[in-house]
Amino acid sequence: MTTSTLPMLENYPQAISLDRIQLAATIDILDDCAEACTACADACLSEPDVAALVRCIRTNLDCADVCATTARVLSRHTGYDATIGRAMLQACVIACSACAHECGLHAEMHEHCGICADACRSCEQACRDLLAAMD
Amino acid sequence: MTTSTLPMLENYPQAISLDRIQLAATIDILDDCAEACTACADACLSEPDVAALVRCIRTNLDCADVCATTARVLSRHTGYDATIGRAMLQACVIACSACAHECGLHAEMHEHCGICADACRSCEQACRDLLAAMD
Amino acid sequence: MTTSTLPMLENYPQAISLDRIQLAATIDILDDCAEACTACADACLSEPDVAALVRCIRTNLDCADVCATTARVLSRHTGYDATIGRAMLQACVIACSACAHECGLHAEMHEHCGICADACRSCEQACRDLLAAMD
Amino acid sequence: MTTSTLPMLENYPQAISLDRIQLAATIDILDDCAEACTACADACLSEPDVAALVRCIRTNLDCADVCATTARVLSRHTGYDATIGRAMLQACVIACSACAHECGLHAEMHEHCGICADACRSCEQACRDLLAAMD
Numbered sequence: 001m002t003t004s005t006l007p008m009l010e011n012y013p014q015a016i017s018l019d020r021i022q023l024a025a026t027i028d029i030l031d032d033c034a035e036a037c038t039a040c041a042d043a044c045l046s047e048p049d050v051a052a053l054v055r056c057i058r059t060n061l062d063c064a065d066v067c068a069t070t071a072r073v074l075s076r077h078t079g080y081d082a083t084i085g086r087a088m089l090q091a092c093v094i095a096c097s098a099c100a101h102e103c104g105l106h107a108e109m110h111e112h113c114g115i116c117a118d119a120c121r122s123c124e125q126a127c128r129d130l131l132a133a134m135d
Numbered sequence: 136m137t138t139s140t141l142p143m144l145e146n147y148p149q150a151i152s153l154d155r156i157q158l159a160a161t162i163d164i165l166d167d168c169a170e171a172c173t174a175c176a177d178a179c180l181s182e183p184d185v186a187a188l189v190r191c192i193r194t195n196l197d198c199a200d201v202c203a204t205t206a207r208v209l210s211r212h213t214g215y216d217a218t219i220g221r222a223m224l225q226a227c228v229i230a231c232s233a234c235a236h237e238c239g240l241h242a243e244m245h246e247h248c249g250i251c252a253d254a255c256r257s258c259e260q261a262c263r264d265l266l267a268a269m270d
Numbered sequence: 271m272t273t274s275t276l277p278m279l280e281n282y283p284q285a286i287s288l289d290r291i292q293l294a295a296t297i298d299i300l301d302d303c304a305e306a307c308t309a310c311a312d313a314c315l316s317e318p319d320v321a322a323l324v325r326c327i328r329t330n331l332d333c334a335d336v337c338a339t340t341a342r343v344l345s346r347h348t349g350y351d352a353t354i355g356r357a358m359l360q361a362c363v364i365a366c367s368a369c370a371h372e373c374g375l376h377a378e379m380h381e382h383c384g385i386c387a388d389a390c391r392s393c394e395q396a397c398r399d400l401l402a403a404m405d
Numbered sequence: 406m407t408t409s410t411l412p413m414l415e416n417y418p419q420a421i422s423l424d425r426i427q428l429a430a431t432i433d434i435l436d437d438c439a440e441a442c443t444a445c446a447d448a449c450l451s452e453p454d455v456a457a458l459v460r461c462i463r464t465n466l467d468c469a470d471v472c473a474t475t476a477r478v479l480s481r482h483t484g485y486d487a488t489i490g491r492a493m494l495q496a497c498v499i500a501c502s503a504c505a506h507e508c509g510l511h512a513e514m515h516e517h518c519g520i521c522a523d524a525c526r527s528c529e530q531a532c533r534d535l536l537a538a539m540d
Contacts, residue, residue: 001163001164001167003136003167004167004168004170004171004253005171005174008174008178008250011178011245011246011247011250012174012177012181012247013178013181013182013245013247025136027170028136029136031166031167031169031170032136032139032140033139035138035139035143035162035206035210038206038210038211039139039140039147039210041331042147042210042212042328043143043146043147043148045213045324045327045328046148046212047148050320050321050324054315054320054483055483055484057315057483058312058315058481058483059484059486059489061311061331062477062478062481065474065477065478066474066478066489066493068474069470069471069474071170072173072466072467072470073467075173075174075177076463076466076467077181078177078180078181078460078462078463079459079460079461079463079464079507083499083503084464084467084499084500084503087495087496087500088496090492090495090496091493091495091496094488094489095489098488098489102484110146110148112143112146112147115139115142115146118139119139180459180462180463181459185455185456185459186455186456189348189349189450189451189455190348190349191349192450193346193348193349193447193450194349194351196342196346196446196466197342197343197346197354200339200342200343201339201354201358204335204336204339207331208332208335208336211328211331211332213324213325213328214326214328214329214372216368218364219329219332219336219361219364219365222357222360222364223336223361225357225360225361226354226357226358226360229353229354229357230354230357233351233353237349271408271430271433271434271437273437273440274438274440274441274444274520274521274523274524275437275440275441275444277520278440278441278444278445278448278517278520278521281448281516281517281520282444282447282448282451282517283448283451283452283515283517295406298406299406301436301437301439301440302409302410305408305410305413305436305476305480306409308476308480308481309409309414310413312480312482313413313417315483316418316419316482316483317418338473341443345440345443345444345447346443346447347447348447348450380418381416382413382416382417382418385409385412386409389409
């Protein structure tokens with residue numbers, strides 16, 4: 001689907017110090033990663049080998065929350081203070097990296113873990129790229 | 136962007152009582168509406184006539200939270216209990232309808248309110264359609 | 271601990287149609303229930319019989335999200351529109367009732383499920399009482 | 406009120422590397438700060454001088470989201486990985502410090518900003534203390 005993220009940013013009424021296209025793409029990736037992690041935690045819960053997946057589920061839940069909050073912070077530009085956005089991006093890199101690793105361990109057994117690992121890796125990279133652009 | 140929502144649903148390891156394509160589309164619309172509402176609240180905060188937009192901001196904040204929670208509930212299928220999903224969809228119809236109305240009042244003045252009103256109307260309709268499909 | 275909820279409500283600068291003491295108590299109970307459900311989902315994940323607890327975990331996750339959003343909606347009074355608050359309270363009654371039931375099934379085996387079931391029952395009742403006060 | 410946080414932690418079925426009393430107190434303070442920030446954003450929206458408070462509102466919204474996510478991450482102990490918790494605590498120190506500063510600027514005019522600034526300062530300190538305990 002075409003999201004509202006870029007049109008909303010293009011109509012933000014004041015200056016934004018970051019490139020709006022890169023920012024919108026990053027927010028979309030964060031929202032997608034949050035969704036994938038929520039779905040992966042639930043899919044893992046329904047697997048017969050759930051006992052082997054508890055660490056994966058936990059990391060999924062953390063990563064979903066961290067990505068969702070990062071997306072919200074990056075969606076706000078009023079009274080811009082780069083320090084909070086930067087700190088959330090750093091936390092998100094760590095959460096996505098941990099979740100990509102955990103899901104990656106189960107990707108051959110469980111296709112949903114493979115899809116989620118890919119979403120986490122894309123998100124980690126997008127967050128790193130935005131952090132680099134903020135410097 | 137192509138989201139992970141449908142691939143994740145297609146790889147959920149057990150039965151889902153709803154049509155996976157409709158469900159994935161609804162979740163994507165919910166996530167988009169949550170994002171639009173978060174962005175619209177912030178854009179309103181940066182408008183010179185913010186004092187005229189406080190009701191719009193408040194409704195945006197409610198709608199963002201309600202849509203995000205509805206998307207999460209609909210993304211879980213383990214131990215399926217239709218009653219919580221149905222109640223959240225009903226709350227979401229009300230929140231989206233209220234937010235579409237409020238944003239609609241400012242759509243001529245503020246393009247971001249117009250985009251957000253459209254996102255809310257799409258989301259309200261998708262929630263109504265999914266509720267109908269659940270009966 | 272003494273929360274900030276009632277002092278914040280007492281200093282809200284405009285009229286609130288509900289009793290501020292009842293409202294603050296309800297919000298505190300909602301926040302506590304959200305916290306208990308998040309913790310119970312995680313404690314269940316660490317139990318040796320996790321496979322028997324997947325439905326409980328799922329309901330905990332839903333209930334945590336629904337309570338957190340209900341608390342947020344009830345914490346906003348600007349541009350008051352009773353319909354969203356009422357719909358969220360109704361969804362919360364359903365989520366808390368379902369979670370109290372699920373956790374109750376495991377309360378003899380797992381003390382954390384017993385504590386969480388109590389938190390859910392208190393929250394369900396507080397939501398019902400606030401709904402009654404809104405009529 | 407007496408929260409369920411410590412009883413839930415005391416009944417977590419496996420080892421926790423942190424002191425459970427300090428951890429429970431920190432989670433309670435985080436939940437309280439999230440609640441105060443949500444309420445302060447809304448109270449600011451209802452002030453006649455809302456145009457002077459837009460930066461405060463924005464920081465409140467960020468701080469509410471960051472505190473809520475930090476509380477959730479700290480409430481999970483299964484598959485413990487200190488790096489995510491530490492990164493969220495660092496982000497939370499920054500968000501609380503920024504919000505305490507912003508709200509502090511308006512504390513003489515608006516009692517709700519003073520209460521929220523106190524909640525943010527307590528939360529910042531609790532997060533710093535927990536970070537120190539993690540080393």
